[in-house]
Amino acid sequence: MRKLAYIIIAAIVCSTILLSAKQKADKKENAIDKKVKALVSKMTLEEKVGQMTQITIETVSKQHGTATQQFEYDPIKLKEAITKYHVGSLLNVYDVALDIDYWHKMQTAIQDIATKDTRLKIPILYGIDGIHGANYTKGATIFPQAINMAATFNSDLVKKEGEITALEIRASGIPWNFYPVLDLGRQQLWPRLWETYGEDVYLDSKMGESYIEGAQGDDISEKDKVAVCLKHYVGYSFPLDGKDRTPAWIPERMMQEYFLPPFQKAIEAGAQTVMVNSSEVDGIPGHSNYHLLTEVLRGEMKFKGIVVSDWQDIERLYTRDKVADSPEDAVRMAVMAGVDMSMVPTDYSFYNYLLKLVKEDKVPVKRIDEAVSRILRVKYMLGLFDNPYPDENLKAKFATKESDAANLEAAQESIVLAKNDGNVLPLSKDSKVLVTGPTANMLSVLNGGWTITWQGNEESLYPKDKPTVLKAIQDKIKSGNVKYVQGTNFNKEINIDEAVNAAKDVDDIVLCLGENAYCETPGNINDLTLDTAQLNFANAMIKTGKPVIVLMIEGRPRIIRSIVDGAKAVLLAFLPGMDGGEAISDILFGYANPSGKLSVTYPRYPDDLMHYDYKPLEAAEGNTFNPQWSFGYGLSYTNFSYSNLKLNKPAFNKGEEISVTVEVKNTGNRKGKEAVLLYLNDEYGSVSRPVRQLKRFTKIELNPGESRTVTFKLNDYDLSFIGRQNKRIVEPGKFKIFIGNLSTEFTLLD
Ligand code: BGC
Numbered sequence: 118m119r120k121l122a123y124i125i126i127a128a129i130v131c132s133t134i135l136l137s138a139k140q141k142a143d144k145k146e147n148a149i150d151k152k153v154k155a156l157v158s159k160m161t162l163e164e165k166v167g168q169m170t171q172i173t174i175e176t177v178s179k180q181h182g183t184a185t186q187q188f189e190y191d192p193i194k195l196k197e198a199i200t201k202y203h204v205g206s207l208l209n210v211y212d213v214a215l216d217i218d219y220w221h222k223m224q225t226a227i228q229d230i231a232t233k234d235t236r237l238k239i240p241i242l243y244g245i246d247g248i249h250g251a252n253y254t255k256g257a258t259i260f261p262q263a264i265n266m267a268a269t270f271n272s273d274l275v276k277k278e279g280e281i282t283a284l285e286i287r288a289s290g291i292p293w294n295f296y297p298v299l300d301l302g303r304q305q306l307w308p309r310l311w312e313t314y315g316e317d318v319y320l321d322s323k324m325g326e327s328y329i330e331g332a333q334g335d336d337i338s339e340k341d342k343v344a345v346c347l348k349h350y351v352g353y354s355f356p357l358d359g360k361d362r363t364p365a366w367i368p369e370r371m372m373q374e375y376f377l378p379p380f381q382k383a384i385e386a387g388a389q390t391v392m393v394n395s396s397e398v399d400g401i402p403g404h405s406n407y408h409l410l411t412e413v414l415r416g417e418m419k420f421k422g423i424v425v426s427d428w429q430d431i432e433r434l435y436t437r438d439k440v441a442d443s444p445e446d447a448v449r450m451a452v453m454a455g456v457d458m459s460m461v462p463t464d465y466s467f468y469n470y471l472l473k474l475v476k477e478d479k480v481p482v483k484r485i486d487e488a489v490s491r492i493l494r495v496k497y498m499l500g501l502f503d504n505p506y507p508d509e510n511l512k513a514k515f516a517t518k519e520s521d522a523a524n525l526e527a528a529q530e531s532i533v534l535a536k537n538d539g540n541v542l543p544l545s546k547d548s549k550v551l552v553t554g555p556t557a558n559m560l561s562v563l564n565g566g567w568t569i570t571w572q573g574n575e576e577s578l579y580p581k582d583k584p585t586v587l588k589a590i591q592d593k594i595k596s597g598n599v600k601y602v603q604g605t606n607f608n609k610e611i612n613i614d615e616a617v618n619a620a621k622d623v624d625d626i627v628l629c630l631g632e633n634a635y636c637e638t639p640g641n642i643n644d645l646t647l648d649t650a651q652l653n654f655a656n657a658m659i660k661t662g663k664p665v666i667v668l669m670i671e672g673r674p675r676i677i678r679s680i681v682d683g684a685k686a687v688l689l690a691f692l693p694g695m696d697g698g699e700a701i702s703d704i705l706f707g708y709a710n711p712s713g714k715l716s717v718t719y720p721r722y723p724d725d726l727m728h729y730d731y732k733p734l735e736a737a738e739g740n741t742f743n744p745q746w747s748f749g750y751g752l753s754y755t756n757f758s759y760s761n762l763k764l765n766k767p768a769f770n771k772g773e774e775i776s777v778t779v780e781v782k783n784t785g786n787r788k789g790k791e792a793v794l795l796y797l798n799d800e801y802g803s804v805s806r807p808v809r810q811l812k813r814f815t816k817i818e819l820n821p822g823e824s825r826t827v828t829f830k831l832n833d834y835d836l837s838f839i840g841r842q843n844k845r846i847v848e849p850g851k852f853k854i855f856i857g858n859l860s861t862e863f864t865l866l867d
Pocket of ligand 1: 295
């Protein structure tokens with residue numbers, strides 16, 4: 118009885134706290150709405166259109182930065198942008214990352230002009246692509262890319278990345294990050310695959326939510342938080358031909374079931390800004406898609422924040438897509454479709470055209486007021502009207518040892534051990550190794566695009582204190598035991614014979630293959646197969662008879678079928694970031710136990726690009742699912758066994774919570790982490806159902822011999838899908854649950 122009373126009191130206290138937190142937030146929002154209304158009523162049309170204009174810092178610069186030349190902004194051009202064109206937002210760097218002091222100097226100059234030299238003193242909203250850390254501030258903590266972060270199946274690490282990145286970006290004086298990328302990674306050729314959280318809807322949604330939780334916290338006006346920007350709404354990641362910025366065909370049902378949910382969840386998690394798909398879906402360019410930008414995003418998804426265009430994409434409605442017959446009409450089309458801010462970004466054309474369009478009644482002032490209100494609202498929410506200046510105190514928290522430790526942990530957990538014949542790994546600390554291949558001795562390849570520069574391929578700009586794979590191995594074992602020969606470049610032979618010779622007196626070969634750094638369109642390829650030069654080189658190494666450990670450092674799963682059998686072990690490292698070299702060598706020599714599982718299916722053939730959640734007909738009547746390795750696959754140096762998969766009941770009514778438990782045991786002799794993945798299959802559905810879909814995951818750590826019971830709770834949403842009428846539905850019937858090698862089933866009653 119006493120226990121019951123305690124529970125009731127606790128419930129009342131909790132709900133009062135929750136209610137008052139919600140009431141507080143509502144009160145704050147109402148106060149902001151009032152301020153916005155009052156400010157908009159004072160603004161001239163020119164000031165309003167200026168708020169909707171975003172230019173890149175290059176437009177107001179004296180000179181760009183290079184390895185040897187300091188970037189310099191131009192105070193005169195900057196003043197002109199803010200005072201004459203009333204520009205409300207700026208973005209990015211002019212080619213290379215800046216040091217934190219220069220960021221402070223520049224941000225102070227920008228906000229000084231905005232708050233001292235303009236009539237209404239509206240602060241500037243500066244945005245940046247902090248894709249895997251504050252990658253445009255020198256010396257920042259640079260995390261593994263998203264394809265890796267997803268492979269950790271550890272949402273705490275993703276949240277931590279969000280926290281650290283937000284702090285380091287805000288410490289640079291910048292309040293707005295164009296991240297996370299929530300595009301679903303279901304096109305393996307796409308050169309931005311590595312920017313995604315992989316091919317699964319649930320994993321993508323969950324990692325997005327965790328990142329936002331870390332980056333935004335409860336209140337984006339906190340000194341160390343930023344506003345996130347969800348990219349790229351929506352359907353960008355699924356180009357038919359795999360090339361960047363090419364058409365996607367995504368019918369309504371698939372859009373709702375696969376591509377929209379990660380954005381919906383992120384909006385529910387508090388995201389205040391969204392960037393538009395630079396490409397087209399079903400023939401409609403993203404920036405002119407009223408249905409998706411207004412009816413779906415605002416109407417159905419209840420998004421209240423800013424929609425910002427992608428780079429130059431409004432103009433491209435005319436110059437590239439040709440759905441507008443003049444640049445002016447392109448502006449009208451985009452604004453009326455629902456774009457609030459134009460990333461113009463190198464001139465004032467948008468400003469001039471939009472002014473003209475409003476004066477000629479082709480765009481109503483009401484629409485302008487709506488867009489400006491959304492922009493000002495975010496500026497208020499960020500606390501910029503109270504203080505838009507960089508915080509000197511945050512510098513002390515920038516790139517700390519603790520942040521680096523979190524980064525190393527993420528890198529270690531993001532690497533997937535795909536093959537380990539006869540437990541060749543971990544290698545003995547006394548073994549003599551030949552380290553070879555094009556990715557062995559470069560930091561850029563571990564990081565990929567959006568690192569220090571857009572393409573991330575300026576090796577000379579990388580920090581000297583971070584090890585490449587080769588350097589990290591030399592640091593880890595006796596350096597006299599390590600030989601290095603490059604062997605090949607990415608697509609041409611360099612000194613294969615020398616490598617074959619060097620292999621003669623070593624115990625093992627660490628063969629580092631993969632891709633050079635790239636980003637967006639320059640990363641387009643015509644063939645997913647790894648370059649012939651690298652495959653030939655790998656075969657020459659295998660022929661030496663020495664155990665070959667293949668290490669893949671790459672942004673997408675390049676096909677390596679012809680060398681997998683000959684390799685004793687395969688480590689899929691993808692893009693593990695600035696601590697990637699160290700993480701890889703930790704795994705190679707057993708200082709860390711691998712626990713990553715694939716966030717994308719690794720194809721065996723270039724023309725057999727399937728996903729783990731394929732439909733029954735893809736594996737019927739002679740069809741097969743036969744990838745090199747499936748999504749969710751990854752080995753460890755220890756073994757985990759699964760038992761006692763149980764449900765709390767055999768049958769459920771709609772709306773009832775389903776509780777699933779399973780016991781996981783470490784049956785090997787090393788401590789290890791295991792990602793426990795729960796998949797569901799709806800056995801019969803009015804729309805064909807995938808053979809399995811991930812619905813929950815967690816990551817646990819177990820000592821040898823230790824076991825743990827893991828509990829997952831499922832609800833109606835997990836059982837739902839988009840029905841024939843294009844509405845989300847739940848159908849009664851049989852469902853199967855799969856965890857590890859076990860399965861069970863339950864019935865959902867009518
Ligand atoms: C990319 C965006 C990025 C923007 C600003 C575009 O090319 O598609 O992801 O945020 O540039 O740098």
